[in-house]
Amino acid sequence: MDRIIKTGVCSYGMSGQIFHVPFLHVHAGFEFTAVVERSKHLAQQQYPNVKVYTSVEDMLKDASLELIVVNTPNYTHYGYAKAALEAGKHVIVEKPFTVTAAEGVELAALAKEKGLFLSVYQNRRYDSDYKITREIVSSGLLGDILEAEIHYDRFKEELSYKKHKEVANPGTGSLYDLGAHIIDQALLLFGMPKSLWADIRVIRRDSVVDDYFELVLYYDQLRVRLKCSYLVREPLPSYQIHGRIGSFIKTKSDVQEAMLQKGLLPGTPDWGAEAPYEWGLLHTEKDGKVLKQYLPSPNGNYMEYYQGIYDALVNGADNPVPAADGLRIIQVIEAAFRSSKERKVVDL
Template sequence: MSSPIKTGLCSYGHSGYAFHAPFIHVHPEFELTAVVERSKHLTQQRYPYVKSYSDVNALWQDASLELIVVNTPNYTHYEYAKAALLAGKNVIVEKPFTVTVAQGEELVQLAASKKLLLSVYQNRRYDSDYKIVRKVVEDGLLGDVLEVEFHYDRFKEELSYKKHKEVAEKGTGALYDLGSHLIDQALTIFGMPKSVFGDIRIIRKDSLVDDYFELLLYYDQLRARLKSSYLVREALPAYVLHGRKGSFIKSKSDIQEALLMKGVLPDTPDWGAEAPDEWGLLHTEKDGKTVKEYLPGGNGNYLDYYQGIYEALRKGKPNPVTAEEGLNVVRVIEAAFQSSEEGRIVTL
């Protein structure tokens, strides 16, 4: 057995508590070694063995750390990832990878020059709902896919208690936040589009950041529509796909975040299992016959991402989410903002 990958978290807020610490803790090849907490020191309540630092600079200076997770506000991603790479650490960066394409390109080059792993935490690739959507497409159950619509909606008029999320500056708003998930999911299945149209708006009272967007990604035959709004009380299906042979409709149903927020650790039996009443509807042709059936969503598991990080660092296998993939998401975001401001389709 190899030595554990000693890992440091840049923060222990929502993402640290729910999306990172539990998976690092239960994975036998990782060790949650250090966490930055400026005041509350909540980490030790669940993980009493963890070192607590009050400043992120202490992480770069901790010689024992092999991997650092940058899970701080979006505007810090570039600065903190760069500092960690310069200190010789492998780095996982939360989505969005960076705020600008230029920042992302610099980090990609820096990681390559130092032969360090630089990965982007796109956890929604490991949701049960998305996994079955991807399988339906890749198994050819719809034939040539011609039209898809992905939604990530909320009903939340009030502003976030996290003040940094409501400041009108580059990197805040729904497109950088929720759009990073939808764009990554579309690109992972269909690749980079040829061009983008974006309609990005502010619809909540007193909001200073975008909280509604609709993007249209143009491919040769396919059109992919990505939508999000903070004022959707009655949710539409999260995934609607139409192809030459049939259609697939799927709800947003992954239960991992809800379990994690309750404090359930991801080593429980049948982790991330999807309820049968959330299965997706497939209406298509098989062997010349029309079929209409519900497909099991299976299990979502963010631990698969960390397993991929372990295999990349210890076995030389591919990075589960490359920095270049994270950079492509930012390319689409920048093109969408340009499109929305200029009222035109922007070529990538």
């Protein structure tokens, strides 16, 4: 590579260990240079040359760092991203971009003012199941899309071991966490809705944060339903797309997170390849004939995001997930909370 981008990561919890550092390590254009760990030095056990700082503030003083990954709890995204930009660093912010739309607007303006790069890490754009769904929607094989439903369900009554996720603070709960993924996917597939309705609830026994939501996004003819529940033992398909001439049904089946948790590194053979029994079902008409078949998905690959970051920083390519995309998600989330509280449809 002509240029190596020295990168600092703000946290070495699951997000750092699983979703960021392996890709920085494998990609020849990045160097995992620094990390923040306040007590444990787990990163150095696997990456002996990494510099360890005890605070984000100290790491931002490292003049060698060009890029900062803000992967700390949601309520800290705005503060740490702002500090990194003010320190002259390019920034990747984990989803959700910010807690409020006003914070997102301010960060985007600051990055533009300083001529710095700001991107949001929306990795589920690069899941195999979403990739095939997007291909089918854009292909026209279903005709005009009239109805779509996207699920991100779990079965987990117990609270998360990540204590910050289970405290009733701004930015916690399923809508900010899992909702940020499927809202992003819906907006990529269908654009910004004209209005929405939402029902956001707490359903686990000991929970104080939302762990169930249903959103209905209103377009001209199209309705898109986004659903999440932490108490779904037998999940429905994650993608149900119905058009004027056909349907596409797809399970949530991307294997990358499971591969990363096993210690596998991106770039290994069959990285992100789905099993055939997870293929999506297409049932439609083509050339006057009914077509019903199972289709393989493209391999999932989160490295596509980091390759996009490298191309943007080094070659002037488009930002793979610009701040404006992250901001639209927060605008939808804020409108959803307003709709659920007021029990009415809210215009966007």
